[in-house]
Amino acid sequence: MIINRFLSPKGWRVVSHSLLAANALAIIYLLSQMAFNNIQQGNSVNWWVWGSVYAILLFITTIGSMLAKAELTEWR
Helix, strand or coil: CHHHHHCCHHHHHHHHHHHHHHHHHHHHHHHHHHHHHHHHCCCCCCHHHHHHHHHHHHHHHHHHHHHHHHHHCCCC
16 A cells, blocks of 8 residues: 555655655745746845855755655665
8 A cells, every 4th residue: 555655764755855855846936936026026136146045946956856766766
């Protein structure tokens, strides 16, 4: 049963890595909406700050998805 797979230690690691990637993508979406709203209202956006935040979040997303894939494929 699929519930038994998720209750194993490996299942919890896959779920946690997938949640890490999903949360980073959600934060990227929310920050994008904030940036677009600031642009529409005429506020200035510091591109260095936004760029560094996006780079960190993309790195976290990539790490989370790579770790989840490594757990699912038994990569060592």
